[in-house]
Amino acid sequence: MPNNKNTHSKIKKQFNLARLIYHIPNFIKLSTRLMKDKRVPFYLKIFVYGAILYVLSPYDIIPDFLIPILGLAEDFVIGALCLTGLVKFSPDEVVEEHVKAIDIESKNKFRFFR
DSSP states (O other): OHHHHHHHHHHHHHHHHHHHHHHHHHHHHHHHHHHHOTTSOHHHHHHHHHHHHHHHSSOOSSOTTTSHHHHHHHHHHHHHHHHHHHHHHSOHHHHHHHHHHHHHHHHHHTGGGO
16 A cells, blocks of 8 residues: 555656746747736846846856756756746736736647647
8 A cells, every 4th residue: 555655646746846847938938028028026036037147157156067957956046036026926816817817828838739
């Protein structure tokens, strides 16, 4: 019986990872739309621009050329935290409006396949 529970747990983790990967393009669209929206506070946009500059900068807390995997992971984590913060701290009604618009765009885009 423990083996069955362990297998179920692994499948559930893989499913959650697949769902996360599936939603990455929509999250990037949402972040881009929020960056262009004038209703989103400017200080949130500054954090995202700062993260972009940091990732592109040759100066890092953990240098990419010394410890390649950790250096790249650090850049990824900083970028992801800034984008997540952008979405989390933006006004709820603005985020909901953009999420609905992205959902409608996705449904219209794949209407041919239905």
